[in-house]
Amino acid sequence: MPEIFIDFPEPDTAQPEAVSGQGVDGTSFDTEGFVIPVVVPLDQAQAWLDLYDPANQYSPDAATSREIARTVLDALKAIVEAQ
Amino acid sequence: MSDITTPPSCSDVVVPAHTCTPGGGGGASGPVVPVTSEVVDLTDGSWTLYDPDGLIDTSYGTNGATFDSGTGFTTIKMAGLAVGDFKYMIAALNNGHFWPRWYRAIDGADNLKTVQMTTEFVNDATVTPWARSICLGVANDPTSTDPNIMDGTGGFFRHGGSPSNATQYGVWMIASQTSGSNLANSRGVATVLRSRDSLGSGAFITSRDDTGRAIASGTRNSNFNAGIGAGDAVPVYHILGIGTYGSGGIVAGSLVKMRFAQTSSIIDFTGA
Numbered sequence: 001m002p003e004i005f006i007d008f009p010e011p012d013t014a015q016p017e018a019v020s021g022q023g024v025d026g027t028s029f030d031t032e033g034f035v036i037p038v039v040v041p042l043d044q045a046q047a048w049l050d051l052y053d054p055a056n057q058y059s060p061d062a063a064t065s066r067e068i069a070r071t072v073l074d075a076l077k078a079i080v081e082a083q
Numbered sequence: 084m085s086d087i088t089t090p091p092s093c094s095d096v097v098v099p100a101h102t103c104t105p106g107g108g109g110g111a112s113g114p115v116v117p118v119t120s121e122v123v124d125l126t127d128g129s130w131t132l133y134d135p136d137g138l139i140d141t142s143y144g145t146n147g148a149t150f151d152s153g154t155g156f157t158t159i160k161m162a163g164l165a166v167g168d169f170k171y172m173i174a175a176l177n178n179g180h181f182w183p184r185w186y187r188a189i190d191g192a193d194n195l196k197t198v199q200m201t202t203e204f205v206n207d208a209t210v211t212p213w214a215r216s217i218c219l220g221v222a223n224d225p226t227s228t229d230p231n232i233m234d235g236t237g238g239f240f241r242h243g244g245s246p247s248n249a250t251q252y253g254v255w256m257i258a259s260q261t262s263g264s265n266l267a268n269s270r271g272v273a274t275v276l277r278s279r280d281s282l283g284s285g286a287f288i289t290s291r292d293d294t295g296r297a298i299a300s301g302t303r304n305s306n307f308n309a310g311i312g313a314g315d316a317v318p319v320y321h322i323l324g325i326g327t328y329g330s331g332g333i334v335a336g337s338l339v340k341m342r343f344a345q346t347s348s349i350i351d352f353t354g355a
Contacts, residue, residue, distance in 0.1 A: 015299035018251045020174035021259040028176055032264055
């Protein structure tokens with residue numbers, strides 16, 4: 001399984017931010033939330049993409065989805081608990 | 084670009100290039116150039132108003148603004164807006180940038196130089212709030228209504244218009260923003276860095292009045308090189324804009340009262 005990292009060494013310093021921006025598909029958004037930097041190592045980016053088929057609504061598989069979700073949610077949990 | 088017929092008299096502090104002389108065991112400190120910020124005065128003759136849709140009440144003060152030299156606060160009066168639109172939002176891409184803005188040249192600065200601008204916003208909360216957004220920064224073309232030609236970055240402020248809303252201080256990048264939102268916010272400091280035709284990125288710190296201590300900090304990347312052209316140098320400008328928070332209108336006579344301060348540096352790294 002390829003790796004991803006969360007670049008947030010001090011979750012107890014986190015503050016909600018107001019963010020207005022555009023997604024990669026150009027869709028605008030405006031919300032308050034926690035900005036969580038996700039780092040995909042360059043040498044593993046293709047490995048992640050090999051596990052994903054955007055035309056298949058069941059892709060990526062459960063194990064891959066769980067890997068990404070748990071990494072992000074663990075970071076979110078640390079940030080929220082530190083509030 | 085509209086013509087500027089009167090050369091602006093910029094009172095910016097420009098930090099000259101300097102060489103670093105290492106100390107030789109005597110504890111000599113490195114070179115530091117203390118910088119005094121400029122309190123922005125839109126009535127000093129250096130600024131030009133560009134207001135394509137007439138949102139500023141130009142019968143008020145000087146082109147819609149007054150300046151209190153004792154407190155450093157600027158007051159701006161709005162003419163009103165019956166029907167809002169995304170194009171009046173500083174931090175929105177849809178429909179362009181039609182919000183009013185004041186601009187002036189930055190002496191000696193262009194898109195290829197390393198330009199660093201630090202701003203401070205202090206909001207006057209005694210003025211009746213309305214759903215507004217404000218920017219103070221640098222732009223390649225301040226009179227363009229295309230966000231990707233204006234190419235603006237700088238400090239940012241907005242407020243939702245209700246006393247129960249928190250003030251937000253942060254950074255503005257082209258048509259987006261990131262800011263700290265907190266009811267205890269009193270002021271925000273932001274720095275944007277641009278260099279070699281990149282719009283670079285920005286950082287901010289918000290703070291409170293009672294302790295004077297910081298509440299939050301953050302950053303935002305423009306992810307954008309302006310792409311004006313290999314080797315082409317075009318002037319860059321200071322820009323101070325007033326817009327809406329969302330797509331709602333503006334009641335005629337609404338006021339903005341804030342203290343704006345800035346420093347801008349054109350840094351020459353080739354002189355070492």
